[in-house]
Amino acid sequence: MASLQTPLLAALILLAMVIPATQAGPYGANVEDSVCCRDHIRHPVPGRMVKYYYWTSDSCRRPGVVLLTLRGREICADPRQPWVKKILQKLDKVAVGSGPRHRE
Template identity: 40%
Template structure:
């Protein structure tokens, strides 16, 4: 009887330990651990995305992707971050508007 109880306990602990890894419970793998306070040169940036608390991240951030594919984390509340995002949106809007020909 003691052997069955010990076996059941061991299996239960193993299931509890492995389940989060199998279920993808760690959605925060893409989260930033820190953000840079130094402004990133606008010409280096080609894209951005938000990582928010609602996404499971402990630190809200804007992730800028550089021309070379590197990802840099920045604080979303900084004015320079907003300027980069506005510039990227403006460039994106220009690309989407078809040229008018006569």
Template identity: 35%
Template sequence: MKTSHIFLLCILGAALLYSVICSNEVGPDDCCFKFYPRRVKKNLIHSYYMTDYRCPKTGAILVTQKSRHICADPNLSWVENIMKSVDESSF
């Protein structure tokens, strides 16, 4: 009887370990590790979104008219102007 309990406990432990290791939630989809060094023209940007809080750097991902993604520092004035312009045009 004790052997079957130990065996069942081992199987349950293995199932729990497997579910933790193989979970799909690994991390954020998009992170900025390097910011684009030059200014981007406002009229080229279609939209933007901020990186996930789990990313090492807070970044603004600017999406161009051609669906290219550019990582930019959201604290720079030109990036703030673009984000403000996009926010105003979406209303």
């Protein structure tokens, strides 16, 4: 019985570590071509790690912006947070002339 408990405990610990990392990612809603956020990341992401962003759909219950990192990870963030606003402003300055990619 002890030999079964160790792998089970290891699997539960691994699952507990993975779940919080994925909760702040985007998910598709029932509306075609819409992306929503269930939760927002709780700690700031370094601005130098973000290469792109896009807004969640207007049909979502919670407003959000999805930050795409240099490693290809998508992270949901609260657009009202000062650190998020700063990242969006920085990316908008860099993208001047490349056309619109977000809503105002």
